[in-house]
Amino acid sequence: MRGLFAVYRKELADQLSSRRFLILFTLICLAGLSSVYTAAQSIRQEISDARGVFLLLFTTASGPLPPFYTFIAFLGPLVGLALAFDSINTERNRGTLARLLAQPIYRDAVINGKFLAAFVTVGLMLVSIVVIVSALGIRVLGVIPTPEELLRVGAFLIVCVLYVGFWLALATALSVVLRNTATAALAGIAAWIVFTFFVTMIADAIAGALFQASMAFDPQAMLQLENLRMMLARLSPNTLFQEATIAILMPKVRTLGPLLISEAIGMVPNPLPVRDSLLLVWPQVVGLLALTSICFAFAYIKFMTQEIRAL
Amino acid sequence: MQKILPKSQGPGRQPPAPAPAGKGDTSLVVEARGLTKRYGQFTAVDGLNLRLAAGEIFGLLGPNGAGKTTTILMLMGLTEPSEGSVSILGYDPVRQPLEVKRRVGYLPEHVALYDDLSARENLLYTADLNGLDLSEARRRVAASLERVGLADVADKPVGAFSHGMRQRLGIADVLVKQPRLIILDEPTLGLDPEAVNQLLDLILAMAREEHLTVLLSSHQLQQVQRICTRVGIFVKGKLIAEGPISALAEQLAGGMRTLEVAAEPGGPELGELLRSIKGVVAAEPDTDHWLVRATAEVRPAIARAIVERGWSLLHLRHRDYGLEEIYLRYFQGGEA
Numbered sequence: 294m295r296g297l298f299a300v301y302r303k304e305l306a307d308q309l310s311s312r313r314f315l316i317l318f319t320l321i322c323l324a325g326l327s328s329v330y331t332a333a334q335s336i337r338q339e340i341s342d343a344r345g346v347f348l349l350l351f352t353t354a355s356g357p358l359p360p361f362y363t364f365i366a367f368l369g370p371l372v373g374l375a376l377a378f379d380s381i382n383t384e385r386n387r388g389t390l391a392r393l394l395a396q397p398i399y400r401d402a403v404i405n406g407k408f409l410a411a412f413v414t415v416g417l418m419l420v421s422i423v424v425i426v427s428a429l430g431i432r433v434l435g436v437i438p439t440p441e442e443l444l445r446v447g448a449f450l451i452v453c454v455l456y457v458g459f460w461l462a463l464a465t466a467l468s469v470v471l472r473n474t475a476t477a478a479l480a481g482i483a484a485w486i487v488f489t490f491f492v493t494m495i496a497d498a499i500a501g502a503l504f505q506a507s508m509a510f511d512p513q514a515m516l517q518l519e520n521l522r523m524m525l526a527r528l529s530p531n532t533l534f535q536e537a538t539i540a541i542l543m544p545k546v547r548t549l550g551p552l553l554i555s556e557a558i559g560m561v562p563n564p565l566p567v568r569d570s571l572l573l574v575w576p577q578v579v580g581l582l583a584l585t586s587i588c589f590a591f592a593y594i595k596f597m598t599q600e601i602r603a604l
Numbered sequence: 605m606q607k608i609l610p611k612s613q614g615p616g617r618q619p620p621a622p623a624p625a626g627k628g629d630t631s632l633v634v635e636a637r638g639l640t641k642r643y644g645q646f647t648a649v650d651g652l653n654l655r656l657a658a659g660e661i662f663g664l665l666g667p668n669g670a671g672k673t674t675t676i677l678m679l680m681g682l683t684e685p686s687e688g689s690v691s692i693l694g695y696d697p698v699r700q701p702l703e704v705k706r707r708v709g710y711l712p713e714h715v716a717l718y719d720d721l722s723a724r725e726n727l728l729y730t731a732d733l734n735g736l737d738l739s740e741a742r743r744r745v746a747a748s749l750e751r752v753g754l755a756d757v758a759d760k761p762v763g764a765f766s767h768g769m770r771q772r773l774g775i776a777d778v779l780v781k782q783p784r785l786i787i788l789d790e791p792t793l794g795l796d797p798e799a800v801n802q803l804l805d806l807i808l809a810m811a812r813e814e815h816l817t818v819l820l821s822s823h824q825l826q827q828v829q830r831i832c833t834r835v836g837i838f839v840k841g842k843l844i845a846e847g848p849i850s851a852l853a854e855q856l857a858g859g860m861r862t863l864e865v866a867a868e869p870g871g872p873e874l875g876e877l878l879r880s881i882k883g884v885v886a887a888e889p890d891t892d893h894w895l896v897r898a899t900a901e902v903r904p905a906i907a908r909a910i911v912e913r914g915w916s917l918l919h920l921r922h923r924d925y926g927l928e929e930i931y932l933r934y935f936q937g938g939e940a
Contacts, residue, residue, distance in 0.1 A: 299732040307720075388716030392777070395680055395710035396733040397702045601682045 296398025300406025301413075308376060308414040317372050322422050324364045329426040331355040333433035345544065345564065347438040348445060350430040352542045361426065362538045365419075365453050366531060370489070372418065373460025374481040376411045379474040380465055381596060386472070391601055404596045408465055408589065415457045423450055444567050448541045452574070455581045456534040460485075462588035469595045488529040496525035512553070519551045527577075530584050537577040540570050549573060633658050633785050633817040634679065638688035641674050641841075648674040650841035651688070656785075656819060661811055663828035664821040666838035672821040673713060675838070676787050679819070680710050693784055706734070709778030709786040713793065715770045719763035723754055723773050726762055727780050734781045741780075748776040752806060768799035775806060779814075786810075788820040792827050804831050860885065863903065866893035866919035867910045877913065881905050893919055 308314055332353035336346060351361040359367075381404065384390040393403055423446065431437065438446070464481050471477040500522035508514040526532045540546045544564030565573070634656035641649040649671040656662050664672050677683040679690055681697030681704050690696065695703040717726045724745055731741030749755045752772040757765070765773065771791060778786050791807070792800045808831045811818045822828045828835060829849055836846040845852055865887075867874055875894060878887040883900040896906070903920055910917045 295735045296733055299729070299735075302732070303729050387718075388712055388714045389718060390716075391682065391712045392710070392716050393733070394682055395705055395708075395712075396730060396781075397706040397735070398733055399702070601677060 296402035297406045300402050301410050304407050304410030305413060308410055313375050317375060318418055321368050325361055325422050325426040326429055328358045328361045328364055329430045331358050333430050346434060346436050347442045348542050366534055369457045370460045370485045373457045374464045376414060377461045377464035378468055378478045378481050380407045381468040382472055382474050382477060400597055404593055411461050412458055416454050419450060419453050441567055445541050448571060449538055452537045456530060459530045459581055459585040462585045466588050466592035469592045488531050492529035493526050496522045499525060516551060530581055533577045533580045537574040540574045544570060631657050633693055635691045639678060639685050639690060640687035641678060642686045647841050652843055656817055658817050659815055660834055661818040661832050663832035663835040664838055665828060665835050667823055670838045671841040672838055673789055676789050707784045709781060709783035711774045711778050711788045711791060713789040715774035717762045720761060722759045722761055724758040727777055730777050730780050744780050748779040752776040768795055771803055785817045790822055791820055792824055800827055861898050862923040863896040864893045864919060864921045864923055865896055865906060867915045867917050877909055881909055
């Protein structure tokens with residue numbers, strides 16, 4: 294454990310003082326501030342009921358600016374990749390890995406310490422940004438969030454950190470497998486594009502290919518097809534993140550799957566309590582956690598079994 | 605394999621180091637038995653036997669790709685041997701790697717430091733990894749930097765250091781954990797002659813003062829010759845000869861001595877005279893002198909015979925084999 298914390302301390306200091314951290318922090322902070330500010334302006338003009346207004350700050354798109362959570366969905370992967378794509382391979386290329394492993398620490402202290410440091414950096418970054426933009430929103434709206442809203446924002450933060458954590462784990466795995474940092478960065482960006490754009494397209498395409506004209510009159514078949522499409526789309530952490538944040542930040546969202554008209558009849562459009570919203574997104578959160586664990590476990594096993602001398 | 609056991613230590617040796625915390629023979633720092641490493645079909649190290657006593661400076665000599673670095677990695681527990689066993693200060697690097705790493709300082713072939721950190725920060729990180737508390741770490745780091753003569757640039761980023769300074773900082777880094785054994789992989793690689801001398805003097809002084817055992821690998825002979833108490837010649841994964849340099853020379857000659865003799869008048873008669881002396885095996889003319897191969901000390905007999913003939917003896921010399929010749933000979937042997 295001692296070795297783990299030694300690595301963790303050094304890596305955390307490196308991360309927090311690195312230029313890339315400053316750049317990313319500034320980028321996301323500015324994006325968040327502008328998004329929340331314009332959202333707050335439009336909320337002031339359009340909405341008279343103050344209830345649940347605070348959460349609208351994060352979900353309202355105004356003009357050309359997407360809502361805050363979309364910024365996170367889009368820029369989060371960039372943060373995860375940027376903080377970890379060179380974590381192991383740079384040490385190896387510089388030769389510091391051999392020196393590091395010649396110290397009395399267990400080998401996994403290196404990868405665990407690095408991942409933990411990056412994870413904590415992401416956590417600090419996201420918490421500070423959300424606090425900063427909330428402060429701005431409260432200032433502009435003049436509405437104080439209720440405890441329930443704060444709980445929802447807290448849950449949103451946890452989902453954000455998990456989501457970026459997946460990209461950290463993926464980038465760490467790439468940095469273990471790919472010797473060249475540039476290759477690792479490109480591979481990471483490729484994965485980002487695939488998960489952000491192509492997975493939903495592929496899911497749509499597969500569902501479209503399976504569709505037959507006869508199904509148009511068979512609700513059961515249509516439902517199955519839609520479920521298949523969603524299952525495929527949910528292989529992407531982006532889909533999981535979007536669904537989870539929507540349900541957490543919009544208390545009125547009651548389901549994330551297809552809803553039959555018969556089920557919707559007589560439904561009271563009340564907001565869900567926090568507990569029910571969390572129950573709704575629990576599978577998404579577990580899915581994100583699972584994807585993160587798979588990536589990190591892969592990185593861990595690869596790193597533990599690699600020959601030091603693989604030059 | 606020809607093998608010569610380490611000669612008994614000469615006078616003026618330091619007293620033995622305090623007993624290690626580990627078990628086993630205190631005087632034996634490194635003991636490798638039948639150490640073998642295979643990468644697939646390729647055998648990088650083949651049945652290596654190696655014993656290092658405390659206070660020795662052992663030079664592992666060999667051409668590039670001979671398996672020196674692989675051997676070192678196995679000694680450090682950074683790579684698992686395919687066969688054989690190692691004991692470092694009584695610990696097994698495979699089973700107790702942390703115990704070994706706590707006591708062994710390793711300087712890799714390309715001294716690797718964090719360029720964006722200062723010399724002091726680099727060393728403090730090493731101290732932290734070794735579990736030293738901060739005040740002790742600061743003290744040791746300052747002492748190490750002082751020891752290698754880098755105290756005045758301690759707070760400059762390492763990226764700006766010259767190659768020689770980096771090597772010395774690497775040594776300081778190794779000293780921070782106060783090791784019992786230090787392993788240096790090609791420490792003099794790429795240094796200019798003056799920096800090499802500085803570094804070797806540093807290693808020598810360090811070994812003497814702290815009573816350290818040093819294992820260094822190199823393919824640069826003259827350097828190793830100067831500071832090593834014993835060398836091993838390592839070719840294609842095999843240790844083909846081992847011993848003090850003087851003993852290697854004897855091995856090379858195969859018990860034969862080679863003499864250079866010149867006398868006046870020379871010519872074939874001198875050759876006949878030389879061959880008639882007891883102990884001389886062969887005598888052949890060579891440029892301006894004769895080369896005599898003998899199994900015993902024949903110089904007095906040769907001198908006497910020449911003088912008794914009434915000739916004048918111009919030159920009589922025992923030809924020493926330098927390390928260069930040893931090296932070439934063994935390496936050629938290894939290639940064959």
